[in-house]
Amino acid sequence: MDFAPSLPTRLLVVDDDPQIRTMLAGYLSTFGMQADGVEGGAQMRRAMAAGDYDLVILDLSLPGESGLDLCRELRAQTDVAVIMLTARAELADRVVGLEVGADDYVTKPFEMRELVARIHTVLRRSRGDARRAAAAPGGHELRFGDWRLNTMLRQLVDGDDVVVPLSNAEFRLLLTFIEHPNRVLDRELLINQARGRGLDVFDRSIDLLVSRLRQKLRDDPRDPALIRTVRGEGYVFTTTPER
Structure with a gap:
């Protein structure tokens, strides 16, 4: 053969x-x-x-x-x-x-x-x-609020069909939140999921990533509707995606 x-x-x-x-x-x-x-x-x-x-x-x-x-x-x-x-x-x-x-x-x-x-x-x-995105529940497109995340194309699309570019780390972080809605996720878990193991990571890195992701999602950091901070514990994604 x-x-x-x-x-x-x-x-x-x-x-x-x-x-x-x-x-x-x-x-x-x-x-x-x-x-x-x-x-x-x-x-x-x-x-x-x-x-x-x-x-x-x-x-x-x-x-x-x-x-x-x-x-x-x-x-x-x-x-x-x-x-x-x-x-x-x-x-x-x-x-x-x-x-x-x-x-x-x-x-x-x-x-x-x-x-x-x-x-x-x-x-x-x-x-x-790529394998994780292909296996994401709900097919290749996940919807939450006015947003859509195409896990195969790795594209975030807003309600006006405008594509918002994501870095690799931002994509992994958003997919992690979507996979664990309405649960408090601590920084260690988010670092491992969003940045991967084997990197020289630090707490500020995940806070910065969350801040960048909030900007992409137009989520007001003073009163976020999608990604809320749980003081002393981590972050919670407050919207359940349509699967």
Whole structure:
């Protein structure tokens, strides 16, 4: 019996340093990954339009358009996984990266094996998201209030049929709330479900994610109707979706 060969994992490395691009492409190929390298935003857009990539490795400190701007653009247009490379390790940089939708961070200088491990973790989590979305109760579309969440397309749609883009973490967080309506969910559970295991996470990250999700859902943080804070315990999704 003939089997079609599995396609290699395709990565796009966006870094203005040609040595880093060449080094990463060569090393990742030894793990069965195909890595293409580009130096900036214009080249990234051409590559994304021409190819189907599983993950983007994106340098934070690019000349011209910053890595944060490019990550924000990717999140608005695709659900491709993103790992950011940065020479900065401050908490503020990780928070900003989370805000724009990065799936993980690797700080320069980094061990190549660590990067490979993080790539595998992010891809495994992304593929698990696809299986989880396909198995979501109520078919591929879940309705709550004036909103619809298409779990296959990973799209949030408002009452005027306008698509509101979600980052990977925002999608996982919203799906977790929908799967557990009217129950208080503590921060540890939400971190594990929304961010996945194996990441350097912190309490503020989930609070920030909830804040971002409330903004997307136009849920007044002073008097939220969908995601309420339970002081000292966590959060509760107060609407039961139509399944």
